[in-house]
Amino acid sequence: MSRHYEVMIILDPTLDERTVTPTLETYLNVIRNSGGSVENVEIWGRRRLSYEILKHTEGIYAVLDLNATPEAVKEMDRQLSLQEIVLRTKVLRREPARATAKV
Amino acid sequence: MREKKPFKRKRNPLLAAKVSEVDWKDVELLRKFISDRGKIRARRVTGLTPQQQKQVAVAIKNAREMALLPYPTSHRV
Numbered sequence: 001m002s003r004h005y006e007v008m009i010i011l012d013p014t015l016d017e018r019t020v021t022p023t024l025e026t027y028l029n030v031i032r033n034s035g036g037s038v039e040n041v042e043i044w045g046r047r048r049l050s051y052e053i054l055k056h057t058e059g060i061y062a063v064l065d066l067n068a069t070p071e072a073v074k075e076m077d078r079q080l081s082l083q084e085i086v087l088r089t090k091v092l093r094r095e096p097a098r099a100t101a102k103v
Numbered sequence: 104m105r106e107k108k109p110f111k112r113k114r115n116p117l118l119a120a121k122v123s124e125v126d127w128k129d130v131e132l133l134r135k136f137i138s139d140r141g142k143i144r145a146r147r148v149t150g151l152t153p154q155q156q157k158q159v160a161v162a163i164k165n166a167r168e169m170a171l172l173p174y175p176t177s178h179r180v
Contacts, residue, residue, distance in 0.1 A: 008169055050167070050171060051170055051173060053170060088168075
């Protein structure tokens with residue numbers, strides 16, 4: 001069964017922001033190959049962290065909206081967390097009944 | 104002798120005006136519900152309903168995990 005997920009990723013700030021989308025793309029293929037769909041990719045860009053993560057004071061934020069199976073999302077999250085350029089990830093399930101898609 | 108009631112004033116929940124569902128990514132909104140030390144404000148301060156307070160609290164905790172909001176600190180922020 002396919003569900004709607006919201007994934008937030010914090011990437012290493014030393015990364016060039018132009019390379020963010022191509023980098024994420026390789027992981028999004030995990031979703032696509034499993035029959036899921038990527039609805040939206042939002043790059044927030046560089047942002048100050050409220051506290052240090054692995055000695056970094058900044059991070060590049062990205063928010064993904066997905067429709068995928070739990071297994072596919074779990075696998076993507078696992079692959080992401082193995083990467084050293086990924087400081088942190090968060091996966092939340094959120095049903096599409098959401099009107100407040102601002103920020 | 105109890106002619107005037109100085110307390111028990113109605114506060115407007117602030118949320119009712121704009122959002123129906125609290126988004127944990129809306130940092131600007133959530134900042135209004137934490138003190139300058141980073142603590143979540145009590146319901147008697149925020150004037151929210153129990154349900155809204157819960158939503159806000161969960162949203163703040165999610166935002167904290169992603170370093171969008173600070174954790175409470177004893178020293179100055």
